[in-house]
Amino acid sequence: MLSVADLRKSYGDVVALDGVDLDVPAGTLVAVLGPSGCGKTTLLRSVAGFEHVHGGSIAVNGRRVAGAGLHVPPHRRRVAVVPQEGALFPHLSVAANVGFGLDRTARRSGRIDEVLELVGLPGYGDRMPHQLSGGQQQRVAVARALAPRPPLVLLDEPFSALDAGLRGDVRRDVRQALHADGATALLVTHDQGEALSMADQVAVMNAGRIIQYGPPAAVYREPANQWVAGFVGEAVLLPATVDDAGAATALGRIALRGPAREGLHIVLLRPEQLRISANGGGVAATVVRHDFHGHDALVQLQLSDGTRVTARVLDTTPAVTTGDEVTVTVRGPAHTFPA
Structure with a gap:
């Protein structure tokens, strides 16, 4: 038309x-x-x-x-x-x-x-x-x-x-x-x-x-x-090394959405893919900021190596405050860009 x-x-x-x-x-x-x-x-x-x-x-x-x-x-x-x-x-x-x-x-x-x-x-x-x-x-x-x-x-x-x-x-x-x-x-x-x-x-x-x-x-x-x-939503961008088993990142090994050449890449995760827990498996992190939006909240986390990532949590998630020690896991595959 x-x-x-x-x-x-x-x-x-x-x-x-x-x-x-x-x-x-x-x-x-x-x-x-x-x-x-x-x-x-x-x-x-x-x-x-x-x-x-x-x-x-x-x-x-x-x-x-x-x-x-x-x-x-x-x-x-x-x-x-x-x-x-x-x-x-x-x-x-x-x-x-x-x-x-x-x-x-x-x-x-x-x-x-x-x-x-x-x-x-x-x-x-x-x-x-x-x-x-x-x-x-x-x-x-x-x-x-x-x-x-x-x-x-x-x-x-x-x-x-x-x-x-x-x-x-x-x-x-x-x-x-x-x-x-x-x-x-x-x-x-x-x-x-x-x-x-x-x-x-x-x-x-x-x-x-x-x-x-x-x-x-x-x-x-x-x-x-x-x-x-x-630009299209919140993005978590992390350096990664890709091999046949997925991508090795600061958040651990992550599955990829599609095939990618081995070597250095940047992986994309959306904040809703990051799950935080007060006790459980995952990568250790510290809460450095908590922005409440009513229906959800954006929680900025600092990993032990200094990397900062953002997780989106629903209001049903147990409340976290700045300074809390938590663990982070990733749900679902990541999209990749050449490094």
Whole structure:
């Protein structure tokens, strides 16, 4: 549904897009994940038609909309954009906002009620935007984008202004609405949890390039390099010597997720793979920091050789405090990078 090939865009001497390639299959939700300044918003604006590109091409639903000597204006691309804060028309009702892009026949067809049902707001058509919560306004913005059945929906960090407690519910409802309507969507975000929980595929972007593209589980468990490993979640990176029996590390011998050449490597573990115990087998460690997050805690540990690692423990784990002596074991295999 969306095909981006060797896309390039600069602002003076600043390169925003440096040969971006991206294919979004029809009916899927793809998240572009990256830090501030990586080029993800420029990519979205280029696809929408708000930016003229300097090289490469963009095709939507098989039709080229940008390329050498070509720039189809935004209103002719049939691409819907959901901005960060909804941007509803304050003087129009919810139904009028949703039906703004529909012709008279489509407004009478029941499509407005249909998309409001999809986003979890049945019966809200007569309300005004100021009568809605932030999360409800964002759902209306998604309904407005879906109403004309565009070939592509672009979501520009649409949940960033919502409270943390509300964000998860709105994400789930929006994802469900997009899939129920068969929509194709591109989500731009800097929130790793948002990308991993919502998207069918994740494109990790940095310095104007897409570094890795694949299913969320693969990006998390088998990152393309150490930078991706550290950006997509907490990472425990350890020097290791690999042989036929696995990897020898400061945490003992660890099984590997896939084959690796013998020699020096860096192994990746996620904090939830580290288990700590007050008494039991494993590598001796000292608790040097304990960060409580409610549903879990991150515990930083120092091993006897001075190596520091981080474990994620659930609140059901016996409480540990700074200075406690514990033992650490590893659950599951590790991913490797050449040293």
